Amino acid sequence: MSMVSIIARRELGSYFATPLAYVFVLIFLVLGGVFTFYIGGFYERGQADLVPFFSFHPWLYLFLVPAIAMRLWSEERKSGTIELLLTLPLTKMDAVLGKFLAAWLFTGLALALSFPLWITVNVLGSPDNGVILASYLGSWLMAGSFLAIGSCMSALSRNQVIAFITTVVVCFLFTLSGFPLVLDALGGWAPQLLIDAIASMSFLTHFTAISKGVIGLRDVLFFVSLTVVWLAATAVVIELKQAD
Amino acid sequence: MIEVSHLSRRFGSFVAVDDLSFTVRPGEVLGFLGPNGAGKSTTMKMIAGFIAPSAGSVRIFGRDVQQQTQDARRLIGYLPEGAPSYEDMRVMEFLRFIGKVRSLRGADLDARLDSVVERMDLGGVLQQRIETLSKGFKRRVGLAQAILHDPQVLILDEPTDGLDPNQKHQVRELIRGLSDEKIVVVSTHILEEVHAVCNRAIIVAHGRVVADGTPAELESRSPTHRAVHLHLAEAYAGAVAAIAALAGVREVRADADGKRLLVLPHPEASPLAALARLVHDRGWVADELHVERGKLDEVFRNITREAA
Structure with a gap:
């Protein structure tokens, strides 16, 4: 068993040791449902697809994922366990990856638990399940990128609230970076x-590109490389802030 | 063997550790002493490999902590200050996690777990969450994780800080019970601890070594080393002058009522025998007569103040 998986298991265990995991999953599913049925007009649209569900994911993640990510490193720093963890015979990257992986698998689980929607839409009509699968995959990849940003922000501060807010801000900029709000500021x-x-x-x-059912290499690569870069940044930040 | 050579650490313009060098050999239990802020913890953190030195190096049995990080870490058991642990985990779960990271598997892991659980007397709390434990138990859990892989080198940063006297005693017994073959470095600012567990003490102040020796050697640097306390039943006339005239006596200090006397000897002299004879010959009644070993905290204060 590699160090990464040992760390990831411990982390995952600690999500479920407290109400955190259950509260998160519950809120994710309830909000997902609210967006889909009330705001997205799932029934009114009369189409057998999950577009109303997925199209709100970036907004859902914008504040739910930072809530998961904020504790990744802030908590270790605050409780002092970072000193224990980083003097064990493992590398910083093992620790960064292990923690990220646990959080990512956990969001994957929350996402997977939305399967009743998929069953519903299949009962009501005959949707393109390929598109739905692509959307799930894209959504999970996007969650990974949000988490990687959050991991880095969390490594920057021992204060979880600050980690949460900075993560939300950075994620918000990334979410909207193709839109006038951000571009006008640069124009x-x-x-x-x-x-x-x-x-x-x-x-x-x-995300929109992937959730149309086209798993383009460009889009997948975008999320994967963004995740990798932010995780590497996390390791660098930890190295620099270790002495504090 | 731990070789610390020319170790320095700066935080901005503040020099926490300043060109520190010393060597610790197997069998030594080193007390690392110093006032708060003297650079004790910073040094411990550099030995354990948590923070990088600004200059200099630490070698653990020849392995450089910065270069051969993983190899060096495998040889070290480390208890950080305050004994942090994952508080939402159960004791057994936590120790198992540490064991796995320490590459212990299967029967080996079980055997080591049994051994430390017995040694640290954790049998009754294995299924409790660490956050629900008392301070003493938390400290024992921290010690248990540090010795789980039976390391050659044990670095303990203030292992008894904040514990009650019974808990302190327990922790000291545990340290004393470790094998003679190991290296133990204990940082503390509690001087009685040095007597209790260490066979060598280093005093640091302002990031530098200001004294290095056995606890007894350090005590002998105390001005009251080998001084004799004499408590007479009444203030006998001429007693102070008679004692001051004895060979080897440098000074006699008497308190206001003249009953309590402190007899300070010349260096290397031991006036106890002559003093006892004098008391006997004159027929004085003495309630108390004992020799001071020298106060380590006096030495500590003098040395660390000189350095300032």
């Missing part, structure tokens, strides 16, 4: 190249 002074680069960072754009 006029930033070079076009930078504006294009930032515009291409939008979670919404990439």
Whole structure:
């Protein structure tokens, strides 16, 4: 068993040792349902698909994922266990990956527990299950990117509230980076190249592309590489802040 | 063997540890003493590999903590200050996790777990969440995780801080019970602890070593080392002058009523025998007569103040 999986198991165990896991899953499912049925108009649309469910995921994740991510490192730092963890014979990357993986698997579980919606839509009509599968995958990948950002923000502060707020802000910028709110702020002074680069960072754009059923390499790669970069940044931040 | 050579650590412009060098050999239980803020914890953290030195190196049996990090860490058991642990875990679950990270498996792991549970007397709390345990038990859980892999080197940062006298006694017994072959470094600012468990003491102040020796050697640096306390039943006339005239007596201090006397000897002299004879010959009644070993905290205060 590798160090990463030992760490991930311990982390996952600790989610379920407290009400955290149950509260999170419950709220995720309830809110997902509210968005789908009331705001998304699941029945009124008269279409057999899960678009109303998935299209709200970026917004749902925007405040639910930081709630999971904020404790990743802040808590270790605050309780002092970071000193225990990082003097054990494992690398920083083992610890970063193990913790991330536990959180990611956990959001995957919450996502998977929305399966009654999938059953419902299959009972009511004949949806394109390929598209639904792609949407699930895309949603999970996006959750991973949110988590990786949160992991880094959490490593920056021993205060979980600060970790939560900074994660929400950064994730919000990434979610909307292709939209006027962000781009207008850059227009006029930033070079076009930078504006294009930032515009291409939008979670919404990439997620929408995947949830249309087209699992494009570009979009998958976008979320994967963003996750990798933020996790690497987490390791760097931990190294720099270790002495504090 | 732990070789600390020219170890320094700066935090911004503040120098926490300043060119520290010392070696600890197997069988030594080193008390690492110093006032708060002297750089004790920072040094312990660098030995354990938690923070990197600004300069210098630490080698554990030849393995550099910064270069051969994993190899060095495998040899070390570390109890960080305050004995942090994952409080939402149960004791057994926590120790098992540490064991797995320490690459213990199957029967080996079970045997080691049984051994530390027995040694730390944790049998009754194995299924309790760590957060529900008393401070003393938490400390024992911390010690248990540190010795789980039977390490050659044990680094304990203030292992008895904040415990009640019984718990302190227990923890000291545990440290004393460790094998003679091991290296133990205990940081503390409690001086009685040095007497209780250490066979060597290093005093640091402002990040530097200011004294290094056995507890007895350090005590002999006390001004009251080998001084004799004499408590007479009444204030006899001429007693102070008679005692001061004895060979080897440097000074006699008497308190206001003249009954309590402190006889300070010249260096290397031991006036006890002559004093006892004098008391006997003059027919004085003495309620108390004993020799001071020297006060470690006096030495500690003098040395650390000089350094400031």
